[in-house]
Amino acid sequence: MLNIKRLAAAAAVALGCAGLFSAQAVAQGSGPIRIGGTLALTGPLSATALVHKLTGEIYIEDLNSRGGLLGRKVEWIVKDDQSKPEVARTLYEQLVTSDKVDLLMGPYATGAILSSIGVAQRYNKMIISHTMGIPALAKYDMHFPGWSVGPKPEDTVPVTVFEGLAQLPKPPKTIAIVTSKFPSVHFLSVGAREVAKKRGLQEVLFLEWEFGNRDFGPIAARVKDAKPDLVWVGDIGLEGNMLLEAMKKIDYVPPLNIHLYPAPGPMANSPESQGAMALTIFEEHKPFTDNPVAAKFVKTFNERAKAAGLPYTAVETQAAASFSAWQILEAAVRATNSLDDRKMADWLKANQVDTIQGKLRFDRGNNYGDDLMRVKQVQDKNWVTVWPKEWAAPGATIKTR
Amino acid sequence: MDRRILTAIVAGGIALAVLPWIGLPAFYESFLYLLFHWIILAVSWNILSGYTGYFSFGHGAFFGAGIYGAAYMAGTLGWPFLASLPVAALVAVALGLALGAVVFRVASVRGELFALLTLAITFVIATIILNTRIDGGPGIYMMGVDIPKLGPNQASSIYMMGLILAVISLLVAYMIYVSRFGAGLFAIHDDEDVAEVMGVPTYRFKLYALAVSCALAGLAGGVHSVFVSYITVSEVFSITVPLSVVLMSILGGSRHWFGPAVGAVAITCLLYFFTSGDGAVLGRAIFGGILVVVILFMPNGILGLFSLLKRMKRKPATEHVVPHAAPAPEKAAKIGAPILRVRGLSKSFKGLKALNDVTLEVREGEILGLIGPNGSGKSTFINVVSGHYRNDGGSIEFMGRELSGQEAHFFAQAGIARTYQIPRPFVNKTVLENIAMAGMFGAAALSREAAMHEAHEFADFAGLGDRKDALPDDLNLHQRKFLELARALAARPKLLMLDEVLSGLTPSEINGAIDMVRRIRAQGTTIIFVEHVMRAVMALTDRIVVLNHGVLIAEGLPAEVMSAPEVKTAYLGKAHA
Numbered sequence: 001m002l003n004i005k006r007l008a009a010a011a012a013v014a015l016g017c018a019g020l021f022s023a024q025a026v027a028q029g030s031g032p033i034r035i036g037g038t039l040a041l042t043g044p045l046s047a048t049a050l051v052h053k054l055t056g057e058i059y060i061e062d063l064n065s066r067g068g069l070l071g072r073k074v075e076w077i078v079k080d081d082q083s084k085p086e087v088a089r090t091l092y093e094q095l096v097t098s099d100k101v102d103l104l105m106g107p108y109a110t111g112a113i114l115s116s117i118g119v120a121q122r123y124n125k126m127i128i129s130h131t132m133g134i135p136a137l138a139k140y141d142m143h144f145p146g147w148s149v150g151p152k153p154e155d156t157v158p159v160t161v162f163e164g165l166a167q168l169p170k171p172p173k174t175i176a177i178v179t180s181k182f183p184s185v186h187f188l189s190v191g192a193r194e195v196a197k198k199r200g201l202q203e204v205l206f207l208e209w210e211f212g213n214r215d216f217g218p219i220a221a222r223v224k225d226a227k228p229d230l231v232w233v234g235d236i237g238l239e240g241n242m243l244l245e246a247m248k249k250i251d252y253v254p255p256l257n258i259h260l261y262p263a264p265g266p267m268a269n270s271p272e273s274q275g276a277m278a279l280t281i282f283e284e285h286k287p288f289t290d291n292p293v294a295a296k297f298v299k300t301f302n303e304r305a306k307a308a309g310l311p312y313t314a315v316e317t318q319a320a321a322s323f324s325a326w327q328i329l330e331a332a333v334r335a336t337n338s339l340d341d342r343k344m345a346d347w348l349k350a351n352q353v354d355t356i357q358g359k360l361r362f363d364r365g366n367n368y369g370d371d372l373m374r375v376k377q378v379q380d381k382n383w384v385t386v387w388p389k390e391w392a393a394p395g396a397t398i399k400t401r
Numbered sequence: 402m403d404r405r406i407l408t409a410i411v412a413g414g415i416a417l418a419v420l421p422w423i424g425l426p427a428f429y430e431s432f433l434y435l436l437f438h439w440i441i442l443a444v445s446w447n448i449l450s451g452y453t454g455y456f457s458f459g460h461g462a463f464f465g466a467g468i469y470g471a472a473y474m475a476g477t478l479g480w481p482f483l484a485s486l487p488v489a490a491l492v493a494v495a496l497g498l499a500l501g502a503v504v505f506r507v508a509s510v511r512g513e514l515f516a517l518l519t520l521a522i523t524f525v526i527a528t529i530i531l532n533t534r535i536d537g538g539p540g541i542y543m544m545g546v547d548i549p550k551l552g553p554n555q556a557s558s559i560y561m562m563g564l565i566l567a568v569i570s571l572l573v574a575y576m577i578y579v580s581r582f583g584a585g586l587f588a589i590h591d592d593e594d595v596a597e598v599m600g601v602p603t604y605r606f607k608l609y610a611l612a613v614s615c616a617l618a619g620l621a622g623g624v625h626s627v628f629v630s631y632i633t634v635s636e637v638f639s640i641t642v643p644l645s646v647v648l649m650s651i652l653g654g655s656r657h658w659f660g661p662a663v664g665a666v667a668i669t670c671l672l673y674f675f676t677s678g679d680g681a682v683l684g685r686a687i688f689g690g691i692l693v694v695v696i697l698f699m700p701n702g703i704l705g706l707f708s709l710l711k712r713m714k715r716k717p718a719t720e721h722v723v724p725h726a727a728p729a730p731e732k733a734a735k736i737g738a739p740i741l742r743v744r745g746l747s748k749s750f751k752g753l754k755a756l757n758d759v760t761l762e763v764r765e766g767e768i769l770g771l772i773g774p775n776g777s778g779k780s781t782f783i784n785v786v787s788g789h790y791r792n793d794g795g796s797i798e799f800m801g802r803e804l805s806g807q808e809a810h811f812f813a814q815a816g817i818a819r820t821y822q823i824p825r826p827f828v829n830k831t832v833l834e835n836i837a838m839a840g841m842f843g844a845a846a847l848s849r850e851a852a853m854h855e856a857h858e859f860a861d862f863a864g865l866g867d868r869k870d871a872l873p874d875d876l877n878l879h880q881r882k883f884l885e886l887a888r889a890l891a892a893r894p895k896l897l898m899l900d901e902v903l904s905g906l907t908p909s910e911i912n913g914a915i916d917m918v919r920r921i922r923a924q925g926t927t928i929i930f931v932e933h934v935m936r937a938v939m940a941l942t943d944r945i946v947v948l949n950h951g952v953l954i955a956e957g958l959p960a961e962v963m964s965a966p967e968v969k970t971a972y973l974g975k976a977h978a
Contacts, residue, residue, distance in 0.1 A: 041681035044639075080681035082672065085629045085636065086438070090431040091676060093556070097426035114631040118544060122427075122556060137542050137631065181531055181538040183633055190538075208538070210531055211635045 032075040033068065033339065035060075035329070036095030037105035038112065043083025045109050048318055050310060052108050052130055053078060055322040058300050063326075069333045077101060085111035092119035102339050103329060106143075108322070110134060110184050117143050126332070126341040126348075128325045131318065133184035135368045142345040144362050146325030146355075147317070148281060150371025151364045154191025157279065157373050158232075161192075161258055162199050164375045164387030165230065168398060172229030172256055176205035178219055178243070179234025185260050189234035196232075204228050211236070220246035223254065231257040238263050244272040255401055258375070264383060265312030273378050275401055280376040281357040282320030283385045285393040294356035297323055316383065324355035402579045407572065414568035421557035430552075430560040432673065437563035438625055439669050442642065443649040443661035444570045445617035448577060449610045450647075451655030454590035455511070459500070459519025461642035462526045463493040463615040467622025469530055472541040472632045482548045486623045493619025494612050496526065501611040505604050511593070520643070527638035540633035541626075548627050562624045570617050571662060577613070578658035581841045581849045586610055587656070588838055591827035598789050600813030600842030600892065652695060654702025656829060663703050668692075736943060737765035740927055741786070741896055745795035748778075748785050748951075755781040757951040758795070763896065768918070768928040770942030770959065772935075774971055778951040779931045780822060783898045786929075787819040788812035800895065816844040816895035820885035820902055822931075826873035832884055833869040836860055836891045843892020856891060863887035863917070878905050883914075890921060897921065898929040903937055915940055939963070947971065 037056075039049040060076045068074045077099060081088035088107055095101045096119060106116050106129035113129045117140045120127035126142040135151050150156045165172055175196050179189035186208070196203060205226035207219055220243060223231055231254040233240050240262040247254060258277040259267065267273045282288050284302075289295045298315045305313035315323075331353040332344035352361045352369075361369035375387040377398060384393040421430060446460045470492035474485035500522055504510050510518060530536045551561035577583040585606045588596035597603045626632055645668070646661070653664025671691065675684025699706045741763040748756040756778045763769050771779050784790045786797060788809030797805045799815055818839065826835050833856045839845075840852030840859075847855065860869050863883040873881060882902055889897055899918070903911050915937050922928055932938050938945065938959065945962040947955040949971040955962045962968060 038676075042685045046682075079676045080684070082676070082685075084641070085631065086435060086625070087672075087676070089628065089630075090428065090435055090673075093428040093431035094426075096428075098428040111629065111631050111633060111636055114542075114544070115629060118630050122554065134539075137544075139544065182635065183538060183540045186538040208532075210528065 030072070032073040033070065033103065033333075034075050034077055034099070034101040035103045035105050036077045036079075036092075036099060036101030038079045038081035038088050038091045038095075038107045038116070040083040040107065040109060040112065041078075041080035045083040047311075048108065050308070051305075051318045052322045054301065054304055054308060054310070055319045056105070056326065058297065058304060059323060059326040062296075062300075063330060069330065070337065070339070076105070081107060081112050083109070083112075085115040088112035089115035089119055092116045096120075096123045096125060103333070103341075104128075105325065105329065106130060106132075108318070110137070113138070124341060126345045128328050130322045130325050134187060135366050138366045138368075141367065142341060144328055144345070144348055144367050146328060147321040148324075148357060148360050148370060148372035149368065150373075151366055151368040152191075153371060153373065154187050155195060156371040157188055158192040158195035160371065160373055160387070161232075161277075161279075161375055162195065162201065164398060165256065167387075168400060170400070173202060174204045174226075174228045175201045175230045175232060176207075176223050176226045176228035177203065177232040177234070178205070178207040178209070178223060179232075180211050180213075180236055180239055181208050182211040182234075182236050185234045185236050188260055189232065192232050192234075201230070209239075213239070214242065216243040216246035217249070219243060220250055220252065223247065224250055224252040229255055233257055233259045235259050236261045238266060240276070241266050241270055241273065244270065244276070248272050253401060261317075263312075264314070264316050268378050268381055268383055274381070275378060275399055277375055277377045277386070277398070278383075279317070279373050280383070280385060281317050281372055281374065283316060283376055283383055283393070284314050285384060287391060288356065288385075291356055293327075297356060314383075320357050324357050324360065327355045328353050328360065402576065406575055410568060410571045410575065414564060417564055418561065421552040421554075421560060427554070427556050430557050434560045434563040434628065435673075436666055436669050437560075437567035438621060438628070439645065439649060439665035440567045440662045441563070441570045441617055441621040443646045443653070443665040444574045444658075445614045445621070446643075446646040447650045447655055447658075447661040448574055448586075448617070449607075449614040451650055451661065452577070452583065452586035452590060453607055453610055455607065456513075456516045456647075457519040457614075458516050458643045458647070459522045460614075460618055460646050461638055461640070462519070462523040463497055463618040464622040464625075464642050465523070465526060465530070465637045466493040466496045466615075467619030468626045468632055468637050469535055469541070469622075470619060471623035472543055472626045473535050475546045476541040476543045476626070476632070477535075482546055482627065486620060489623030489626075490616045490619040493615040493622070496522075497611045497615030498608060501608045505607045505611075523638055523643070527634050530638075531634045536632075536634055540631055543627050543630045543632065546627055559624065559628050563628075566617070566620055566624060571659070573613060573617070574658040574661075577610075579849070581852075582606065582609065584834070584838060584841055584849060587830065588827050590656075591829050592825055594789065594809075595821070595825045595827070596838075596842075597809040598787050598813060598819065599839055599888075600810045600844075601838075602808070602810045604808070648692065650702075652692065652699075652702055654704030654706075654708075656701065657704040657708070660702050660704040667703070736767045739763060740765045740800050742798040743786065743795065744798075746782070746785060746792055746797065747794035748781055748790055748792050754951050756785065756792075756948075759948070759951070759953045760795075761946050761953060761956065763927060763929060765895075765927055766922070766925060767943040768922055768930050768941050770938045770945040771929055771931045771948065772933075772938060772945060773948035776950075777948040777971070779948055780900055781951070782948065783819055783900050783929070783931060786812070787817055787898060810842070813843050813892060814846065816893075817898070818843055818889040818892040818894035818896070819898040820882075820889050820900055822900045822904070824873075824878075824881040824885045826881060826884055826888070828873050831870050831872060832860055832865050832876070832887075833857065835873065835884060836887050839888045839890075839892035843894060845891070845893040852891070859887040859891045862890070864913075879907075879910055882906065886914075886917070890926075894926060896927045896929065898931070900931045901933060903932055903934045911937060935963075 039052050040046055041049050063074050079091045104125050104127045106113055106127045108130035113132045121140045128144045131147045132138050132145045240259040262278050284298050301315050302313050332348050336343045336347050348362050352359045358372050374385050374391050376383045377386045384396045385391050386396050386398045450457045467489035470489035471485040474480040474488050475482045548558050551558040585601040588601055589603050593603055649664035649668050650661040654660030671688050675688055739762040744760045746756050746759040773779050785792045792805050836856035836859050837852040840847045840855050863886055942959050945959045947968050954967050955965045
């Protein structure tokens with residue numbers, strides 16, 4: 001016979017585990033509107049998550065100060081997915097089936113976003129993601145992106161970059177493309193090769209490195225030998241800084257260099273990075289800050305980020321995409337005057353939403369709309385938008401060395 | 402094998418299989434799937450690393466090989482998902498066997514070197530996958546992959562697959578744990594060289610354990626590919642997987658089949674408990690603190706602590722033990738034809754000839770004394786004839802079968818057993834389990850149950866009847882010497898080599914031991930008796946062989962040999978005056 005004591009202990013553990021979670025379940029009904037989501041608050045992606053968390057808190061506070069939604073206060077239930085897609089999936093399952101939240105807000109990293117989209121799809125919930133950078137993978141018809149990269153950024157983003165550079169008195173004729181194999185970066189760099197070829201830019205070098213690489217010396221040497229007019233760097237985080245430092249060690253300064261997703265603070269402050277360009281959807285200057293909502297958000301974010309000890313306190317792509325995601329959700333609820341996911345999704349597909357990065361629409365492939373990516377450049381240790389002209393900081397143009 | 406445990410595992414699985422149909426929020430399925438996932442990984446890691454002591458950091462590689470095996474077949478090539486699962490397992494097994502076939506042959510690659518090597522393999526596999534068409538950089542998207550309908554919806558189907566695999570993993574872990582194979586694995590963990598000499602085919606067993614471990618990890622990876630739905634190299638091959646499974650197994654207790662499952666449940670629940678957005682970092686710090694405290698105060702894990710408490714409850718044993726058997730006849734056995742023929746046996750260590758062209762015979766039923774001064778090559782002779790060392794030259798013919806060049810376990814299985822001068826028991830096995838090992842893997846080749854049953858008799862014979870459940874560390878030197886003897890006898894050897902079993906014993910203990918050796922011989926066992934206690938040599942041996950500097954210098958009846966001038970010279974030195 002099985003030991004009764006052991007069985008009882010096992011049952012107690014099982015019940016205890018179950019109790020951990022069921023205690024959080026709250027019945028649906030009146031009271032605050034509950035919006036659930038996850039962020040990578042711990043783990044390797046946690047540095048960026050703090051920007052999104054701060055943005056969400058600022059937005060919810062502001063929303064409630066404006067009376068909330070549908071006459072109800074709004075409550076944001078944010079959980080830590082620990083930078084793991086499988087945990088993100090389970091937490092979204094919990095938010096939908098156990099916590100029974102009213103609305104979903106997505107996470108920001110590709111793996112976690114795809115996990116959350118899968119859950120939303122199974123339960124017919126609308127979900128808005130912060131920075132889903134590979135539109136081809138976001139096939140759910142009630143997923144909406146807060147980051148306006150367009151349905152085919154691998155075609156449109158390089159076009160934006162090369163068109164900007166074509167305005168220079170001496171446009172680049174040769175290009176070296178070096179890129180991380182990080183998925184959301186790699187496909188853009190591969191796209192850039194094709195676009196460069198079509199535009200008559202001669203590719204003198206194409207190199208890839210594995211995400212996590214720390215030795216950029218050989219890559220810097222190969223770039224120097226290739227003597228390109230333009231270096232396209234498919235980097236993420238601090239990779240771009242490490243490459244530029246490696247170039248400095250061999251006394252090489254690239255004439256023009258564009259980076260995809262560098263860490264904004266370190267790139268702006270490094271002496272080697274002066275003149276480096278990158279992609280953006282928002283920077284803290286006119287004309288972006290002509291929008292009073294944006295100006296207010298920038299002011300609040302700067303103060304709160306400083307108080308929270310964030311290393312970079314300015315609003316740029318991550319915070320702007322996150323803020324836009326909240327704006328999309330608010331717009332959908334207000335326009336439909338309901339929390340019905342299908343109604344809100346239908347409305348978003350048919351209408352535009354005014355956000356701090358510009359007007360967003362969701363009527364093209366996989367609910368993506370226009371590609372609003374812009375080019376920014378480090379000038380005097382500050383990021384300024386330099387292309388397209390209508391979004392450039394007052395008087396700012398692309399500077400060459 | 403305890404059928405109640407098997408029934409409990411299966412019954413638990415059946416009870417949990419009902420969950421998708423009873424209307425609980427689907428989140429519970431998702432969370433339980435995560436538990437199953439980590440149970441499979443931790444249990445599978447433990448089958449290699451916990452059981453054999455080969456601490457692997459490469460479980461991420463085998464898991465990753467499974468994920469990509471399934472993802473490539475189902476996600477890229479469009480195979481049916483179920484058909485991709487065997488591929489996931491096979492890819493992981495092939496990787497593991499390719500690694501093990503090389504690494505397990507190199508005696509120096511144990512401990513931290515093995516751990517580092519397996520970690521390196523993870524990075525190698527990640528690099529290959531990232532730089533070939535298997536992934537190439539963009540990752541593999543699995544959202545559109547159809548999975549077999551095992552539950553009301555897709556999530557519950559994944560839950561069911563995880564549950565089935567977890568049940569299989571636990572059954573496999575338990576059945577190995579209580580099997581002869583499992584006993585061999587745990588012996589490898591404690592002392593691989595002794596295990597091999599005792600008859601455990603260590604190389605083969607390690608490969609089998611690795612294959613089982615890889616297969617389960619590969620299957621876990623295959624199922625997990627549809628759970629996460631987007632597969633990227635950086636996430637799959639992160640250090641998180643191997644670190645987590647190691648931590649889970651250690652926390653739960655890696656010497657117990659169920660320990661890793663306990664650790665997996667504890668850590669997954671703890672991690673999940675701290676997913677609230679407010680104070681997430683603080684939560685992780687508390688989680689880390691709990692782990693540190695638990696590991697500090699429970700170094701053998703949660704189940705290890707239970708085992709310790711259980712052992713402490715048993716009655717303390719007596720300090721002195723005396724073999725309780727009737728006195729043996731003075732010289733009883735009939736001397737027969739030679740069963741061991743050693744011709745021209747040589748063994749060198751970095752140029753030093755420890756054995757130099759030694760030729761001798763051992764006849765059935767006799768006690769052959771093997772003596773010589775320190776460093777004369779006696780222990781080397783035993784090490785070579787037991788297969789512990791390979792001979793450089795010459796031949797070893799045992800019962801008409803040539804053994805030189807064979808692995809050590811063949812020697813044991815052929816009927817040769819030995820004791821060690823300094824006892825080398827399996828330190829984590831009880832007296833009874835130590836003795837049963839020889840019964841299972843020596844010439845007797847008994848089943849585990851039969852060997853455990855017989856071990857009682859040999860423990861009693863060696864006077865260890867009151868200490869059957871004690872660990873070797875709890876025995877005194879005398880008892881450990883007798884444990885060596887009981888263990889060698891349990892193999893039911895044709896030839897028993899006793900390497901200084903009397904050293905360190907008191908005169909009365911020596912008398913008891915002499916009596917015991919006589920009784921062993923009386924049962925028909927041939928004995929090579931290496932000893933410095935000349936009183937015992939003269940009392941016991943039928944013939945004596947003398948080695949000096951690795952060379953056989955005398956052979957014959959005890960009285961004749963001991964009076965030979967070259968023997969006196971070897972022991973006392975040459976008179977120059």
